[in-house]
Amino acid sequence: MTAPTQAHDGATGAITRAPRKPAPTAFTVIGLAAVLLITLWAGAGIDFTLAPLIHDLTRGEEVLRQFVPNWSFLGRDAVITASLTTLYMAIISSVIGCAVAMVVALLASKVSAPNAVVYQVAKAVMSAVRSLPDVAYGLLFVAFVGTGALGGMAALIMFNIGVAAKLTAESIDAVDPGPIEAVEAAGGNRIQRAFTAIIPQVAPNYFSYCFYVFELNLRASLVIGVVGGGGIGQTIMTELARFNYDNISAVIVLFIVVVFVLDRVSRAIRRRLT
């Protein structure tokens, strides 16, 4: 790389010309071309046009008028029960999901896995679990055990294992090896090593992920409810089928407020943890 400056003679006071712009790298050119092609392909695939944006938005106002919240709907017993069910589902699934995730994470990190085979298998299982969307788990477990919160919680637990195990395994990868060596030198076995050298080091991050997973669960429980997994999502689906948009918007406003508040609380706790 030679500097392409024309003049460098500050002594004579001549104006130095700006250096030539570096040519874009092959990666940039290929990358931009790929982005353009994928965008055209994807846009054509889903018939993306901006036309509805203009002529449908005018219809929007009329549609949105049906969404004036019917607040009295929130007072019904069924709605209160469904909201509490969502909260309980989120709590139970976070705890069970995170507990299992810790075990999976210990097996899926090179630092703590007993051997290479277990490590590879655990990593593969983790990717497979993570790649299925929450709604697929919802449909699957509701089909297994029937509609209701039980199937919903099973679905949330699988979803949580996927998220928490991956994040925790990455934290375990990054632990300080000193304490591990110390425990080994003192003759500790694998379990003692995990409990005295690894878990205490990742604990702040791990608990922070657990609260994060809880936040995700509040949103995901809605998705799970839509496919029959119980809670407030199921209520929304029922009302949608009856075109009671005023009831739905009341539930939605309540849901957003509750999620917002719980998010704040959970975030405050997480900040103190890490």
Added chain:
Amino acid sequence: MTVDTPITPAPAGAGKPARPAPPSKVRKTVGMLLLAAVLLLAFTQVDARWERLPAFITEAPGYVALMTQGVLSNPVVDPNADYWLAAINAMIESIQMAWIGTLIGAAISFPLSFLAASNIAPAPVVFVTRQVLNIIRAIPELILAVAVMMPIFGFGPLAGAIALGVGSVGTLGKLSSEAIESVDTGPIEAVSASGARKMQVLRWAVVPQVLPEIVAFWLYRFEINIRAGAILGALGAGGIGSLLSALFNVRAWDRIGITLVTIIVITIIVDQISARVRSRIIFGDTKVRVMEPAEVH
């Protein structure tokens, strides 16, 4: 420095230094008790038909066997080949929806992230923009789709893509603004010193520093959106979600098995490609693993 710290060899006579007192366990115990109490409340109050729990052992294995049968049966024989193709096509449609959605989210969040960065925008603007982002983050895509996009645009991939896009704005804006806040001030000072206006400072000192990281966030969000799009599909937006919920309605277990395996394989492939590209963008090397932001959903 005085010498009489407790670490020095303990009082004459005792051979060994005293063991330090173990740290207090009060906080840990209280935390555990609280957690146990909350769990107990949740378990006893949740309306979950626990009597169905044995179905996981009595009924589920039968279904799993049916799914496995579907996956293992010869994929080139007539009906099976169609099943695999249908699953692959649906997955492709999901990917297309996620891609367009992510682009919409990127386009909206990019300018917003500058307004939400405290080192760029004035404090009142930052405050307002951050609250807007927080509110968007609290609304799940599902709600956006059901309550806003589908009544306006009708059920279809377009409504799905727009819902995914708007839903992405919250997290993308937050992560990007945090990246902008942590830029090196050196280039900003240099560009300002040469007489650049505010926009020129952004263009020449800030954007080049943050762009790789922000593009990596977009790609990561794309991976998330492929999954998030599934629920919109189940509501009629097309893609893999529509196929899955149709199959579960008729309990076609062999096809469900085929579809789930297709989702897993294609998602893992797309994730791998995306991770390689992200690592190449940030480090210029695909061997290095990028740590993912712990909070991107």
